[in-house]
Amino acid sequence: MTEDKWISSDSRTKKLVIRFWVKGFPKQFFISTGLKDTKRNRGIVRSKVYAIANDIALDRFDSTLKSYQSQATKEAAAAAIKKSQTEASANLQELWKRFTQFKASIVEQTTILEKYRTIARYIERFPTQSPEDAPKIRDWILENLTHYMAWETLNNLSRCCDWSVDSGLIPSNPFLKLKIPKPKNKSTADYYKAFTLEQRDLIIQGFEEHSLYSHYAPLVKFLFWTGCRPGEAFALTWGDISTDRCRIYIDKSCNAHRIKKGTKNGKKRVFPCQSGSKLQNLLLSICPADYQTDNLVFVSKTGRPMNSSILFGFWNEWKSSNGCKHFGVVKELAVAKKTPYLKPYATRHTFATWAISNGVSPDKVALWIGDTVETVLTYYCHPEIVSAECPDF
Numbered sequence: 001m002t003e004d005k006w007i008s009s010d011s012r013t014k015k016l017v018i019r020f021w022v023k024g025f026p027k028q029f030f031i032s033t034g035l036k037d038t039k040r041n042r043g044i045v046r047s048k049v050y051a052i053a054n055d056i057a058l059d060r061f062d063s064t065l066k067s068y069q070s071q072a073t074k075e076a077a078a079a080a081i082k083k084s085q086t087e088a089s090a091n092l093q094e095l096w097k098r099f100t101q102f103k104a105s106i107v108e109q110t111t112i113l114e115k116y117r118t119i120a121r122y123i124e125r126f127p128t129q130s131p132e133d134a135p136k137i138r139d140w141i142l143e144n145l146t147h148y149m150a151w152e153t154l155n156n157l158s159r160c161c162d163w164s165v166d167s168g169l170i171p172s173n174p175f176l177k178l179k180i181p182k183p184k185n186k187s188t189a190d191y192y193k194a195f196t197l198e199q200r201d202l203i204i205q206g207f208e209e210h211s212l213y214s215h216y217a218p219l220v221k222f223l224f225w226t227g228c229r230p231g232e233a234f235a236l237t238w239g240d241i242s243t244d245r246c247r248i249y250i251d252k253s254c255n256a257h258r259i260k261k262g263t264k265n266g267k268k269r270v271f272p273c274q275s276g277s278k279l280q281n282l283l284l285s286i287c288p289a290d291y292q293t294d295n296l297v298f299v300s301k302t303g304r305p306m307n308s309s310i311l312f313g314f315w316n317e318w319k320s321s322n323g324c325k326h327f328g329v330v331k332e333l334a335v336a337k338k339t340p341y342l343k344p345y346a347t348r349h350t351f352a353t354w355a356i357s358n359g360v361s362p363d364k365v366a367l368w369i370g371d372t373v374e375t376v377l378t379y380y381c382h383p384e385i386v387s388a389e390c391p392d393f
Contacts, residue, residue, distance in 0.1 A: 004046065004049075006018050006019060006020045006049050006052075007042065007045055007046065007049060009037040010032075014036060014037055015032065015033065015034060015035060015036055015037065016033045016035050016036070016037050016041055016042065016045050017030065017031065017032050017033060018030070018031040018033065018045065018048065018049060018052075018068075019031075020049075020052070022056055022061060022063075025063065029063075029065065031048075031065055031068055031069065033045050033048070048068060051068070052068055090130065090131055090132075090169065090170050091129045091130070092123055092126065092129045092130070092131060092137075092157075093120075093123055093124065093129055095131070095160055095161070095164050095169060095170070096116075096119065096120055096123055096157075096160055097120075098164075098167075098169070099159075099160040099163050099164065100116045100120070102163065103116065115152075115156075116156075119152075119153055119156055119157075122141070122145070122153055125140075125144070126140060127140050131161060131170060131174045131175075132174060134174035134175050134178055135178065137157075138154060138175075138178045141153055141154060142180070147180075147183045148183045150180060151179075151180050151181070151182050151183060154175060154178060154179055154180060155179060157175045158173060158175040158176055158178075158179060161173040161174065161175050161176070162176075193340075193342055193346060193349065194342075194346060194349040194350040194352075194353040194354070195339065195340075195342060195346060195350045197354060199339040199340070200224050200350055202333065202338060202339055203220065203224075203329065203330055203333065203339060204217065204220060204221055204224065206329045206330075206332070206333055207220050207329050210329055212314075213314045213328065213329055215300075215301045216301075216314050218282060218286050218298065219233060219298045219306070219311075220347070221278075221279075221282055222279070222282065222297075222298070223344070223347035223348070224347045224350060224351060225273075225278060225279045225282070225351065226248065226271050226273075226279065226351065226368075226369075227347070227348045227350075227351030227352050227355070227365075227368065227369040228250060228271070228348070228369065228370075229253065229345075229348060229370075230308060230311055230344055230345070230347075231253035231254050231308070232250050232252070232253050232370075233297075233298055233306070234253070234254040234296075234298065234305065234306040234307060235252045235253050235254035235296075236248070236250070236296065236297045236298065237293060237294050237295060237296055237297060238287065238291045238292070238293055238294075238295050238297060239293030239294060240297075241283060241297070244275070244280075245273075245280045245283035245284050245287070246272065246273050246274070246275055246280055247270055247271070247272055247273075248270065248271040248273070249268075249269075249270055250268070250269050250270070250271060250370065251268040251269075254305065254306075254307070267370045269367060269368070269370045271368050272368075274392055276392075277392040278392055279392075283297075311344055312328075312344070313328060314328045314329060315328045315329065315330050315331070315343075315344050316328045316330065316331045316341075316343075317331050330342075348369060349379075351369065352365050352369055352371075352376065352379075355368070356376070362376040362377050363376075
């Protein structure tokens with residue numbers, strides 16, 4: 001019969017296949033039988049061809065071909081689909097994407113933006129995306145990242161794979177035994193250093209007189225004179241400050257991605273300053289005559305909202321598009337050996353240290369800077385309680 005023309009042997013697998021055309025359908029139909037090319041198997045396949053030809057003649061042809069596939073063929077197709085899905089889900093980029101979506105309902109959005117997207121960028125650079133190549137990925141991480149970021153990344157990959165195992169996406173966690181020792185913490189003495197008042201005033205003067213960065217002198221003064229966190233200053237609006245500029249309401253923060261949220265520990269507070277103080281005069285002098293209550297108090301030179309990258313640039317250093325390095329004010333002073341180099345957060349420690357040294361009680365300092373008394377007592381000096389107002393130091 002002519003239907004024998006439908007049967008052929010696949011040149012690669014050496015198994016019988018059925019190919020045929022049906023009037024009214026634009027493409028040729030193909031069925032893999034899974035049977036080796038033998039005389040007996042050709043007879044079996046020929047029976048299937050008769051059944052198909054009969055259905056075509058009776059106008060009951062199944063164009064999906066499902067009814068013409070053997071059980072073994074159906075199982076093989078299902079296994080192939082499952083394998084394909086497993087391989088797709090085992091791609092590290094895909095696993096991390098799903099894990100991030102899961103964590104987005106649990107952790108802060110800023111954590112997703114800062115930590116999870118950073119790790120996603122690392123994953124894009126991995127030499128392979130297969131979890132089976134975990135040792136090779138670990139070696140790349142150790143070679144290309146700092147000790148801390150390597151530890152952080154490997155830990156998070158392991159958490160991601162634990163979740164993937166629980167979700168049925170992969171059979172086991174290949175990063176479980178590839179963790180590295182956590183880097184030793186830096187001395188808290190280095191972290192909690194403060195500038196002397198002379199150094200503080202020299203830095204303020206440096207900003208006031210700088211040809212490029214004088215615009216940021218008010219922000220630097222504000223940080224030194226209030227001890228607030230940089231992100232809190234970035235989020236401050238004129239509506240958060242009383243009209244006499246003696247009360248500052250701090251209840252939100254803004255990170256590098258400009259997402260306003262609560263303060264670091266969720267505490268809302270009011271910072272008081274004396275009438276006639278340097279802080280009040282500063283706020284009075286920089287307040288625009290036509291301000292709106294939702295206008296930010298501190299913005300960049302180009303009017304953009306402030307962020308930590310801008311702060312770091314004028315404080316420490318930055319690189320121009322041609323690769324040239326430019327020092328910020330504090331870095332410049334440190335290179336000239338006029339002041340030590342401390343990070344911007346040292347403005348907070350400087351305020352707290354010198355407030356206590358000027359006789360303010362630790363509980364008031366804790367209230368003003370939005371911290372706990374325990375933290376203040378642990379990291380700052382402990383004078384007698386002698387003042388209820390913030391001194392103009």
